[in-house]
Amino acid sequence: MSRFGIIIFALLGIVACNNNSYAPKPHGYPRVYYPAKAYQLFDTNAPFSFLYPTYAQVNRYNEDEVEKYWYNINYLPFNATLHISYKSFENRNQFDSLFDDTRKLAYKHTIKADEIEEIEVHNANTGTSGIIYDLKGNTATNLNFYISDGKKHFMRGALYFNAKTTNDSILPVFNFLRQDVIKMIESTNWKKD
Numbered sequence: 001m002s003r004f005g006i007i008i009f010a011l012l013g014i015v016a017c018n019n020n021s022y023a024p025k026p027h028g029y030p031r032v033y034y035p036a037k038a039y040q041l042f043d044t045n046a047p048f049s050f051l052y053p054t055y056a057q058v059n060r061y062n063e064d065e066v067e068k069y070w071y072n073i074n075y076l077p078f079n080a081t082l083h084i085s086y087k088s089f090e091n092r093n094q095f096d097s098l099f100d101d102t103r104k105l106a107y108k109h110t111i112k113a114d115e116i117e118e119i120e121v122h123n124a125n126t127g128t129s130g131i132i133y134d135l136k137g138n139t140a141t142n143l144n145f146y147i148s149d150g151k152k153h154f155m156r157g158a159l160y161f162n163a164k165t166t167n168d169s170i171l172p173v174f175n176f177l178r179q180d181v182i183k184m185i186e187s188t189n190w191k192k193d
Contacts, residue, residue, distance in 0.1 A: 034176055035077060039183060046071075047153060048086065051187040053180050061085075075180070078173050079162045082181060087154045098154045099146065105158070106133040106144040121147065126189050132182075142174050143181060153190045157181065 035055045042058050043049040046069045052058060055077055061070035069086035089095050107116065114137035122129045130147035143159040159181060161170055 032173055033077070037179070039187075046086065047088070047191045048155065049189050049191070050184045052184055056180070073184075075177055078177060080159060080173070080177055081162060082157055082159050082177075082184075084155060084157045086156075088152050089154055090152075095148065095150070095154065098148075098156075102131075102144070102146040102156050105156075106135070121145075121185060123186060123188075127151075128185075128188060128190070130185070132185070142170075143178060145181070145185060147185055147188060149190050155188065157184075 035053075038054045039051040040054050041049060042052050048069075052073055053075070055075065057074045057076060059072050059074065061067055061072055061083070067085070071084045073082040073084065075081070087098055089098060115135075117134040117136070119132040119134060120129070121132060127149045128147050129150065130145060133144040135142050135144070141158045141160050144157065146154065146156045148154045159174075159177060161173075
């Protein structure tokens with residue numbers, strides 16, 4: 001290469017390096033630390049008991065006697081809450097009404113949901129059955145469920161993140177918490193009067 005060519009390359013390198021324009025970096029997602037899976041028993045005067053993770057807290061929804069068996073399971077490291085409501089029923093019409101309300105609440109998210117998958121659950125040991133509603137897409141809640149013994153007890157739940165999120169950013173955390181909700185559903189026992 002000639003001396004003239006070397007000078008041209010050097011000048012191009014100097015000019016190219018003097019570009020002072022700033023290019024913003026894309027937002028990153030924070031690193032998430034997952035605690036070890038360990039469970040403890042929730043067993044109070046409520047007509048049910050279940051297992052929940054040791055990194056979560058169970059709090060009463062409020063002190064109202066009408067809704068005295070409504071609870072929030074707060075997953076502290078993830079700023080997420082599983083809202084649980086409980087109702088007892090006496091006949092098939094009351095059960096059907098509770099079931100219809102649960103289904104309507106799950107399907108009101110169809111505006112944002114790409115898909116709603118219904119997964120039936122059965123536990124022959126406790127006489128429990130129900131449906132998990134897996135909501136795919138950018139919805140306010142990605143998981144709803146109900147479980148019941150079909151005779152007296154009806155529990156409904158919905159998992160919410162307490163901050164605005166996008167589905168792709170919370171998917172790993174959601175999958176981690178989904179395992180805890182499944183464990184809670186599987187371990188729910190109804191108490192006899």
